[in-house]
Amino acid sequence: MSTSWDDLTEGAGPAPREYGPLTRTDFVRYQGASGDFNPIHHDEEFAKSSGFPTVFSVGMLQAGILGAYCTDWLGAENVRRFAVQFREQVWPGDHLECTATVVRKYEDGRERKVDLGLLVTRKESGGTAIKGEATFVVP
Amino acid sequence: MVDKSTVGLRDEPTEIPIERGKIREFARATMSHNPAYVEDRSPVAPPTFLTTLNFWTRGTESPLAKVGLDLRRLLHGGQEYVFHGPPPRAGTELTAQTRVDNIYEKEGKRGGTMTFVETVTEFRDPSGNLVAEARSTAIETAQAPT
Numbered sequence: 001m002s003t004s005w006d007d008l009t010e011g012a013g014p015a016p017r018e019y020g021p022l023t024r025t026d027f028v029r030y031q032g033a034s035g036d037f038n039p040i041h042h043d044e045e046f047a048k049s050s051g052f053p054t055v056f057s058v059g060m061l062q063a064g065i066l067g068a069y070c071t072d073w074l075g076a077e078n079v080r081r082f083a084v085q086f087r088e089q090v091w092p093g094d095h096l097e098c099t100a101t102v103v104r105k106y107e108d109g110r111e112r113k114v115d116l117g118l119l120v121t122r123k124e125s126g127g128t129a130i131k132g133e134a135t136f137v138v139p
Numbered sequence: 140m141v142d143k144s145t146v147g148l149r150d151e152p153t154e155i156p157i158e159r160g161k162i163r164e165f166a167r168a169t170m171s172h173n174p175a176y177v178e179d180r181s182p183v184a185p186p187t188f189l190t191t192l193n194f195w196t197r198g199t200e201s202p203l204a205k206v207g208l209d210l211r212r213l214l215h216g217g218q219e220y221v222f223h224g225p226p227p228r229a230g231t232e233l234t235a236q237t238r239v240d241n242i243y244e245k246e247g248k249r250g251g252t253m254t255f256v257e258t259v260t261e262f263r264d265p266s267g268n269l270v271a272e273a274r275s276t277a278i279e280t281a282q283a284p285t
Contacts, residue, residue, distance in 0.1 A: 019170055026168075029167075029168045030168040030169065032164075032168070033161070033164045033165045033167075033168035033169075033191075034165065034168070034190050034191055034193060035190075035191050035192075035193030035194040036190070036193055050211065059215050059218075060187060060190055060215070060218065061168070061169065063187050063218060064165070064168070064169030064185065064186075064187045065169050065170050067169065067185055067186035067187045068166065068169045068170060068171030068173065068176075068185060068186075070186065071171070071173060071175070071185065071186060072171065072173050075175070076173060076175035076176060076182070076183050076185070076226070077175070077183050077225040077226070078225070079186050079222060079226060080221070080222050080223075081219070081220065081221050081222070082186040082187065082219070082220045083217065083218070083219035083220070084217060084218055084219075085216065085217040086214070086215055086216060086217060134186075
């Protein structure tokens with residue numbers, strides 16, 4: 001399940017992974033799991049009255065998908081920092097692609113660490129949904 | 140109108156138990172099939188799991204509610220989690236306390252001023268050790284986001 005220190009190279013990363021098409025059910029399931037019940041993500045009338053064409057995904061859903069992509073690769077216990085900036089909204093029907101790149105491989109005291117550059121891309125439009133960074137220890 | 144005097148304001152500490160069933164539910168909702176989350180009897184929390192603090196706080200008492208943001212013009216700009224060791228395991232009892240950390244303005248690309256509000260939540264174990272910190276950036280745009 002875990003990737004070894006020698007397998008990690010600056011400028012390289014794991015295979016990209018594709019998700020979707022994202023559905024309204026995915027949004028609702030995430031809202032139930034997270035406790036964020038903002039109606040703009042599931043109530044069509046509310047979203048339209050707020051000026052949007054339809055409901056859109058919770059930013060923290062695609063952030064969570066990206067987090068799981070990283071911990072699948074480097075281990076659930078090893079994450080030490082995970083940060084995201086939200087860019088484009090994600091809409092029902094979108095396919096997403098997660099990618100990760102090692103930007104720095106280093107020793108910090110007695111711990112070996114990697115810093116990652118992360119992206120969630122909307123496959124259809126090519127737009128960036130999330131730009132992220134993470135730090136993992138590598139036991 | 141955003142009230143900058145709210146910087147430094149804190150809420151009351153909230154107890155937040157880390158629960159196995161909630162971790163499993165969260166892992167599935169974020170499309171993870173990692174056995175570390177769904178099969179382990181005492182799994183660690185996924186990287187963004189502490190957002191479930193939502194279940195334990197009352198929104199109207201949050202310091203962010205006192206800042207005076209216009210909810211119709213509000214965007215979630217970013218989110219950061221820092222862990223001072225492995226993420227907390229199911230069965231851990233944490234205490235969370237949130238403060239307004241910073242309020243600042245930037246000119247938007249399409250004109251108008253955007254207001255950024257950063258809140259920081261500290262998660263501590265029963266001994267008072269800092270386990271994790273969450274930094275959330277809310278953005279009030281000049282116009283409703285369309």
